[in-house]
Amino acid sequence: MYEQQPDGCRMSRNSDYGKRQFKRSPSHFTDRITRDGRDGWPVEPGRYRLVVSRACPWASRALVSRRLLGLEDALPVAVADPVQDDRSWRFTLDPGGKDPVLGIRYLFEAYDARETDYPGGVSVPAVVDVPTGKLVTNDYLRITLDLATEWRELHRPGAPDLYPEALRAEIDAVMDDIYRDLNNGVYRAGFATGQQEYEEAYTDVFRRLDAVTERLRDQRYLVGDTVTEADIRLFTTLVRFDAVYHGHFKCNRYKIAENEVLWGYLRDLYQTPGFGDTVDFDHIKRHYYTVHTGINPTGIVPAGPDLSGLTTPHHRERLGGRPFGDGIPPGPPPAGERIAPDGTAPARP
Template identity: 65%
Template sequence: MASPSDAPAGASYVATGGEFTRDTDYITTRITADGRDGYPVEAGRYRLIVARACPWANRAIIVRRLLGLEDVLSIGFCGPTHDQRSWTFDLDPGGVDPVLGIPRLRDAYLKRFPDYPKGITVPAIVDVPTGQVVTNDFAQITLDLSTQWSAHHRPGAPQLYPEPLRAEIDEVAKRIYTEVNNGVYRCGFAGSQAAYEAAFDRLFTALDSVSERLSTQRYLVGDTITEADVRLFTTLARFDPVYHGHFKCNRQKLAEMPVLWAYARDLFQTPGFGDTVDFEQIKAHYYIVHSDINPSQIVPKGPDLANWLTPHGREVLGGRPFGDGTPPGPTREGERVPAELLR
């Protein structure tokens, strides 16, 4: 079976017995305040490359926006589909990224690693002066945006990774990743009936546990939005449009799980979350690129998306979305998701 091409880093594969296993060997170079790896934080030096379709990249889009890093870390958007070699910049004029001057993200990877053997993945951060990829370690990227880039945060930026809560955030985020973020892929790319059924049960056991946790508190950790919420949200946003049918995660739709559905709508209606989600690109990616699962490459018209804007009622649980901070301002020109996608 082919491996999922939106994997966060490296090739993924189906192991003996049909169980999906993800390669987690990333480019671990970090951009830090002290420049310990040779890449110090500098305004204007780096470019964050993402694809709206990818849940791992969607996290970075959200965190960059919540922290107000638009003026110091530029962003480039790949299209929702790609070929076997690379994510491509087919949304840009001439199919070329206007800052990096390349048609394929692969070019930035090979500029630094001429024999790079793994998948070309998003999110990735590229050093603009050299045109070389710095990192594709999706989990570390968002943590570093919160901690290493703090000198460039907007006034009123929220604390997404507050030091007193980091141990709990890490613990919750680890379970979210292994059981939910990766759990849907474990279902979708299972290579046997037994592996699929085990993955299915494991996923919904985790979702039930998360639902129970969120039944009495508005957010996953503490009373404000944290990194843990960002990580869960991007999977929930894709659940009904993609994972329920395409990945056979069909015990229930998200819209049929009352606590998680209300939680997801709460975040979606929070500035910085829903305004980064492009459902059309999400569906195009999964249903077209994963041709081994969907050979016809037909993209479904549904589901109806207007219900994302219905009242969620989560305010009764208290909590302050941005803590002592403030919401981000309007989305920048050129980075907006078309509003008509929710009509």
């Protein structure tokens, strides 16, 4: 179970991080939930449960997409404790330490229900079939694309088109570059076991940040004039950068707050309904600094940085574009999913 590194946010022994060469493996369970149910899993409101950690950038993509598209009722969410143990993501945030719908203490139980003695890691995001308790998919690259396309009939009125057909080739190309050098690159740097390995990853990270900076200098969004899947995938890495990747993963050429273009872009998205209201910095920081004991053996969680600047004016609207196009923003998050105004803890309903 512990030989493979994360594909989404995948479990490994906490002490192993930083001691084994980092290699992101492909998702093992790649069934899709589709309108026609061709893989045996048709789109049905309320049938599935999305299991996430708010700490995980890969799972956070699904949270942002779900909010923007208004799928909260159609696809209920289970939030795992950001500090997992060597067994799996766990549901210790819920009364009795069990997910109230699935009735399980650890996410690996849903994996075992699907495939006994599954040899890989247990990752989020994961979608579980509630009637059977079986894992459906942990394909973090596909889940959000299907939410944008296959779940369209359940989208809220005024929801944005996050994966417009006419722009898909460009979106895919942009996302591939960002994934390789940045989304995955920060992990390659942080979990590097040698100087050369680290410096190669570090170079990739900042080369891509520089390229994205130039792309966003004169346009508000990565592709087109509305938010798309590409922006979601960049956002979940950028919003963690200063709090985690700059120090913990040694990606310290500069902070996002020191890059005028990226800092404005990040603030723009953070203040857009559906983005910042899914971000929990308490979960993020406690997960990375507590779980990765191979990198941070003391388990001390930094008090900083000061992230209050995320809510200051960004002025990116001068570049044109509208986040939702002809649509409208989502309403407030459901009471049980609201994040406190300071972005550091879930507010209680």
